[in-house]
Structures are given as structure tokens and as C-alpha cells.
Amino acid sequence: MHYKISATHLSKNDNVFFKSMLQLIQIQLNDTWSYEETADIVLADIETPLGVAFWEESTQQQDKLVIAYARQNTCNAEWFLPKPIRVQALIKQLNAIATFKSTVQGAVQTSQTSENSPSSISTTKANLLGNIPNNTAQQVKPSDIPTNKPVSIEYFEPEHSLLGLIQSTIKKCETKCFTCEQGETIYISPQQKRCFTSKINFNHLTQKQRRLYASVAAQVTMTNLSEDALHQMAKAQGLENYAVETLLWLVTLCASQGRLMAGVAENSYVRLKQWPNFAVLPCQPVHLRIAAFMLKNATTLTTVSEKTRVDFSTLVDFFNACKVADLIVETTDQNVSTEAKPKSSAEQYLFKNILKRLSSHE
Amino acid sequence: MSEIKLVFTGSVGAGKTTAIEIISEIPVIRTDVRATDSETAKRKEKTTVAMDYGELTLEDGQKLRLYGTPGQQRFDYMWRILVKGALGLIILVDNAGSDPIGDLARYVDNFRDFVSNNQMVVGVTRMDIASEPDMDFYHQYFAERGIALPIFPVDARSKTSVVMLIQSLIAMLEFS
Numbered sequence: 377m378h379y380k381i382s383a384t385h386l387s388k389n390d391n392v393f394f395k396s397m398l399q400l401i402q403i404q405l406n407d408t409w410s411y412e413e414t415a416d417i418v419l420a421d422i423e424t425p426l427g428v429a430f431w432e433e434s435t436q437q438q439d440k441l442v443i444a445y446a447r448q449n450t451c452n453a454e455w456f457l458p459k460p461i462r463v464q465a466l467i468k469q470l471n472a473i474a475t476f477k478s479t480v481q482g483a484v485q486t487s488q489t490s491e492n493s494p495s496s497i498s499t500t501k502a503n504l505l506g507n508i509p510n511n512t513a514q515q516v517k518p519s520d521i522p523t524n525k526p527v528s529i530e531y532f533e534p535e536h537s538l539l540g541l542i543q544s545t546i547k548k549c550e551t552k553c554f555t556c557e558q559g560e561t562i563y564i565s566p567q568q569k570r571c572f573t574s575k576i577n578f579n580h581l582t583q584k585q586r587r588l589y590a591s592v593a594a595q596v597t598m599t600n601l602s603e604d605a606l607h608q609m610a611k612a613q614g615l616e617n618y619a620v621e622t623l624l625w626l627v628t629l630c631a632s633q634g635r636l637m638a639g640v641a642e643n644s645y646v647r648l649k650q651w652p653n654f655a656v657l658p659c660q661p662v663h664l665r666i667a668a669f670m671l672k673n674a675t676t677l678t679t680v681s682e683k684t685r686v687d688f689s690t691l692v693d694f695f696n697a698c699k700v701a702d703l704i705v706e707t708t709d710q711n712v713s714t715e716a717k718p719k720s721s722a723e724q725y726l727f728k729n730i731l732k733r734l735s736s737h738e
Numbered sequence: 739m740s741e742i743k744l745v746f747t748g749s750v751g752a753g754k755t756t757a758i759e760i761i762s763e764i765p766v767i768r769t770d771v772r773a774t775d776s777e778t779a780k781r782k783e784k785t786t787v788a789m790d791y792g793e794l795t796l797e798d799g800q801k802l803r804l805y806g807t808p809g810q811q812r813f814d815y816m817w818r819i820l821v822k823g824a825l826g827l828i829i830l831v832d833n834a835g836s837d838p839i840g841d842l843a844r845y846v847d848n849f850r851d852f853v854s855n856n857q858m859v860v861g862v863t864r865m866d867i868a869s870e871p872d873m874d875f876y877h878q879y880f881a882e883r884g885i886a887l888p889i890f891p892v893d894a895r896s897k898t899s900v901v902m903l904i905q906s907l908i909a910m911l912e913f914s
Contacts, residue, residue, distance in 0.1 A: 650877040651888040654902060661905060668909035671886050683913075719912060726742065727908050729796045734901045 377407045377558075377587075379474060380415035385427035386445065390461070394419060397461055404467050406586040406630070407474045417473060419443045422451055423459070441477075443469060468634070468689060471590070475633040478592055531638035532696055537631045538591045539624065539700065541598060546620060551606055553599040559588035563606050564620065571623045572606065572615040578658035581630070589630035621701060625657045628697040634689025636677070637696045647674035649705045652698060661731065662686055666694050674711040683712070743803040744904065745821050746790075747849070748830035749841040753863045753894025754806040755790045757830065760897050761904075762792025762804055789820055817848060826907040827858035830894065834868040839879060846885070857910040861892035861903050 383394055395411050402409065418434070421427040422444045431451060434442040444453030445461075457469050534540040538554060545552045546566045555561040560582070562573040576585065588596075601609075610617065636642060648670040652659070659667075669684050677695060681688045698704050719727075746754040759766045768790050790806030805820045821827060829845045831838050842860065849858065862876060876889050888906040892899040 650881070651890055651906070653873060653890050654906075655891045655899070661909075664905050664909040665912065667888070668906070669913045671888070671910075672913060724912075726796075726800075727912055729798060729800070730742075730802055730908055731905065733794055733796050733802065734904055 377474065377478060379407055379409050379417060379470075379477070380412040381409055381417045381419065381470075382412050382415040383419040383421075384430055385421045385424045386419065387421070390421065390445075390459075394461055397463065397466060401463060401467050401470075403580070403583065405474070406471050406583065406590050408583070409470055417441045417443070419445050419457065422446045422453070441473065443473075472633050472689075475590060475631075478590075478595065530635065532632040532635040533638045534628075534700070536593050537627075538589060538593065538596050539627045539631055541593055541596055542620075542624065542627065543700075545598075551601055551603055553601055553606075553609075554588070555597050556588050556591045556595045558584065559591060560584040562588065562623065563601070563609060563615070564623075565603060565606055566620070567603065569620050570617045571620055572610040572617050573623075574613075575616045576618065576622075576626070576658075578626075579660075581626070586630055589627045590633070591631075619656045621653075622656050622658065624700055625697050628700045629693050632693045632696040634692050636692050637699055640695075640699070642678070643676050645674045645676060645707045645710050646680075646695070647671070647705050647707060647711075648698065649703050652701065652703055657697070657701065661735075662690060663694050666691060674705075674707045674709065676710075679710075679712065741803060741823060742796075742800060743805055743824050744826055744828060744907070745805045745807060745824045746828045746830060747807040747817060747821075747845060748828075749832045749835050749838075749845075751835065752830035752832040752841075754830055757828075757861075757892075757894040757900045757903075758790050758792040758804045758806050760895060761794065761900050763795060764793055767791040789816060811844070814848065821849065821852050824852075824856070826856055826911055827852060828903050828907060829858060829860045830892070831860060831862050832864050833862050833871070833891075834864040838862070838868075839871060839875070842876070842879065857907060857914050858887060859903055859907045859910065860887060860889040861894070861899070862889065863892055863894050865891045866893075 381398070383391055386394060398409060398411055416439075418430075418440050420431050420434075420442050422431050423446045427445075428451070431442050431444055431453065434440045441455060442453070443455040443457050444451055445457045445459060447459045449456040449458075455469065455473065458465060534543060538556075541554065542564060545564055549566045551563070551565050551567065553561060553563050560573060562571050564571045573585075581589070609615070648667060651671060652663075652667055654664070665684050666680065666686055669680060673680075673683075675683075677688070677691055680686075681691045684691070695704065746757055748754055755766065755768060789808070790804075792804040792806075794802040794804070796802055805824075807817045807820050827849055829842070829849075831842045831845075835841055846853070852858075860876075862873070873889075873891060880887060880889065888910060890902075890906075892903055894900065
């Protein structure tokens with residue numbers, strides 16, 4: 377998808393900075409974003425009187441999606457970008473907005489499809505898979521795609537995302553191909569417990585990969601195929617193969633977008649059952665920190681976020697991925713053993729120094 | 739802190755020397771000799787008898803010293819000497835060995851005192867050679883004993899794998 381964004385009432389410096397930042401982070405965004413003079417998505421500096429007025433007017437009319445830009449979210453804005461603009465915060469905010477937009481769009485599509493012609497769902501992009509031999513490729517029946525529930529933008533519901541489709545495919549032990557418009561293509565072989573796709577650089581997913589992984593179910597085209605066809609395809613296209621667990625993990629990290637998995641209470645006490653197998657589950661240093669804390673402590677996600685100083689949405693993405701990998705234990709008692717032992721600044725400095733040295737090794 | 743050191747320990751042939759070699763910025767100082775006892779000789783031609791030593795220089799000029807212990811039990815006096823004052827411990831278990839779970843138990847037991855005040859992580863090597871016992875078995879072993887430690891498969895020949903071991907150890911230290 378291509379999204380347009382404009383900015384209003386920003387200082388000259390912030391405006392220039394925002395525009396250049398937007399260009400710089402393109403590769404890390406799930407969708408294409410461009411700056412326009414006028415757009416339906418607007419970044420407004422609410423520390424200026426005119427910016428506040430603009431924000432208030434837009435929230436009443438609801439014709440634009442306005443991102444409030446300030447040091448503090450004093451307006452309790454739903455979409456908020458803290459000052460000064462930081463790379464990760466901007467990426468997260470724009471990806472979250474894209475997910476919101478596509479989820480709403482997906483819900484509309486789903487409801488229209490359900491009312492009108494369900495069979496139109498996965499047929500529109502069949503030509504993307506034109507090179508699959510006709511006798512082995514078979515478009516998936518629309519009954520496989522959940523259509524009767526509205527898509528939640530508050531909670532992450534696997535059944536309404538690519539994740540749910542893959543889980544269902546694995547459960548039914550069906551070999552399938554998944555793709556979406558302008559997105560990556562992946563082939564799943566539950567029999568081999570492997571997936572086949574173009575090379576994944578775990579530290580830098582491509583836009584096509586992120587687009588597919590974050591797709592809502594209605595945007596995904598699924599095609600049945602035989603194991604033989606899969607092997608021919610993988611060989612012909614020089615595809616890499618990965619453990620299915622790796623894909624489920626990545627898809628969850630990409631798709632949950634800071635939304636807690638549906639059915640999980642935010643205030644329940646949780647801990648890790650065991651250390652995640654990071655040999656096959658791609659991780660960032662921040663995930664190791666969360667895992668280290670959650671392996672020893674059973675507490676709420678809010679407390680985990682406070683103690684590890686990891687932002688809540690990153691924590692939630694990791695938690696969801698662990699939940700999908702069956703690594704989470706819910707307990708009735710809170711057990712936080714490390715809170716009274718803050719590390720000395722010398723130790724913190726040393727750990728940071730060692731990690732920095734190690735990162736130059738990777 | 740006078741000396742910052744990490745200690746690699748574990749069974750014979752688990753990859754301790756290899757792991758240190760792959761990340762050390764200096765040629766590793768080795769004390770290996772021809773293996774004489776039949777069990778060790780079956781696994782490898784040479785074996786460490788005192789220690790391996792490698793190092794990494796941190797940004798501020800401090801050295802992170804990397805020590806590897808001998809794998810054979812008869813040199814266990816060296817284990818205690820080397821681990822004294824260490825920041826943390828990395829145990830490598832050879833999954834293709836004759837009794838990997840027994841090896842793990844022995845090392846966890848030997849370093850029980852150290853671990854009560856420090857942190858350790860466990861890397862299971864050579865899972866490509868022997869897939870049994872699988873990771874579930876190791877996790878179950880820890881769960882039954884109430885041990886909450888990072889344990890995961892590693893390839894001692896892979897820099898990424900060894901770096902992941904140390905990163906996990908540092909993460910555990912941060913919240914210990």
C-alpha cells in the first residue's frame with residue numbers, strides 16, 4: 377500500500393527533519409510512505425495554538441487521521457509521536473497506522489465479500505502464481521478464510537491475519553502458497569515442517585516480506601499445491617528453506633504491531649516457560665533482555681516493561697511471538713525476584729561495553 | 739573490577755577451544771597435548787590440559803578475558819581456579835557425546851556454588867551430529883530441578899552462535 381502524509385504547524389527545522397527522516401526510514405516501513413503538501417494523514421505540532429486547533433477540529437470531523445506531535449501527550453491523542461522525532465518511534469507509529477488502515481480496509485473487504493461474492497477473495501491475484509503447474513495448483517476455497525467476525529484493531533487476533541492462515545494450514549497438514557499484493561511469496565510444507573521463500577535477512581526484512589507478514593487474512597491469496605510442485609518451484613526459484621517456527625515467530629513479530637493477543641489479560645502474571653530457541657527464532661538484543669527477565673520473574677507485562685525499560689509495544693510483540701511458540705506460562709502469583717538489586721553504574725557500563733564490542737562481531 | 743573474565747567449560751570435544759578461537763582477537767593460547775586416555779583419544783587427537791586463553795578489547799581499553807577449562811574431570815582443580823572471580827560461566831555440552839545429560843548434570847553440580855551468586859548459560863553443541871536428546875529433554879531436565887537458565891543449541895564454529903551465548907549471559911547478569 378502507498379500512504380501519503382503531510383505535516384502542519386511544525387517548526388521549519390522539524391519539518392525538514394521529518395521529511396528527510398521519512399525518506400531514510402522507507403526501507404524499514406511495511407508500506408510506502410510519501411510526503412505530500414496535503415494528505416489524509418497529518419502530523420500536527422500540538423505545542424502550537426494553531427496545531428492544537430487543527431487537531432481538535434480534525435478529531436471532531438474525523439475526516440483526517442492526525443498524529444499529535446509534542447513532548448507530552450497532553451491531549452490523550454490516539455496517534456502520538458513524541459518530540460524530538462526518533463527513528464524507532466516514527467517507524468512504529470507509521471507501521472501501526474498502516475496496520476490500522478489495512479485492518480479497517482480488510483474488515484470492509486471481508487464484510488463486502490461475505491455479503492456479496494465470497495469466491496472473489498483469493499482469485500484476483502491468481503496470475504501471480506501463474507508458473508505453478510495447473511494440475512497441482514488449486515485456489516483455496518473461501519470457507520478457509522474467516523469472514524464472519526469484525527477485525528479488531530485493539531487486539532491481535534491471529535485468525536484474522538496471515539498467522540492464522542498458516543496455523544490452520546499446519547493443523548490440516550496442507551501444502552500451500554501464500555502471497556499478497558506487492559508482497560513476498562512463501563510456500564509452507566507442514567509435512568517437512570519447513571517453509572520456502574526468498575532469503576530472509578533477519579535484521580533487515582524487505583518491504584515485501586513485511587507487507588506479507590503483516591497482512592490481514594483477507595489480503596492474502598492462498599493456493600494449494602503438491603509437495604512435488606513445491607520442490608520444483610523452490611529449485612527453479614532458488615528459494616531458501618526455514619523452520620516453520622522461524623516463520624511463525626517472524627510473522628507474529630511483524631503482525632501484532634503492539635496489540636496484545638486477544639484473550640490475554642494485560643494484568644495477568646506471566647513468565648517464560650523456558651529460554652526461547654534463538655537459534656531458530658530470530659531475535660534482537662532487546663528480546664534477550666526481556667527473555668532474561670521473564671525467565672526468572674512472573675509478573676504483569678506492565679511490570680516487565682518497567683523493569684526492563686523496553687517499550688510496551690516491543691514487549692507485546694515479543695510476548696505474542698512467545699505465546700505462539702508456546703513459551704508462556706500464566707501464573708496466579710506474582711514473583712519478582714530481581715527488583716531490589718539495581719546494578720551499579722560501573723556494572724551497567726561494563727555490560728554495555730561488552731555488548732557493544734560483541735555487536736561489532738556480528 | 740580488576741579482571742573481567744568469562745569462562746567456557748563443558749565436556750571433552752564440546753567446542754570450548756573452538757568457541758574461544760572464533761571470537762578472540764588474539765591467537766588463542768592453548769595448552770593442549772596428545773590425548774592419552776582411550777575415551778578422549780576416541781573423540782579427538784589433542785585435548786586441553788590446563789586452559790585456553792583468548793581476549794577481546796573493549797572500547798575503553800579494558801580486556802575481556804576468555805578462559806576455557808579442560809574438559810576432563812581429572813583436571814577439575816583447574817575449573818575452580820579459573821572460575822574464581824569470573825563474570826559468568828558458559829557451559830558447552832556435546833550432544834554427540836556418550837551421556838550429554840550426565841555431562842550437563844556434572845557441570846551444573848560442580849559449579850553450583852558459583853552459580854548461586856553468578857550467572858551461567860548452556861549451549862548444546864553438535865546437534866547436527868546427534869539430534870537426541872532433543873532440546874525438550876534438556877528443558878524438562880531443568881524444569882524438574884527448578885533451574886531457570888538459558889539453554890539453546892549452538893554451533894561453536896559460528897561467531898553468531900558464540901556471540902549469542904555471551905549476549906544471553908550478559909542479559910541474565912543484568913537482571914540477576
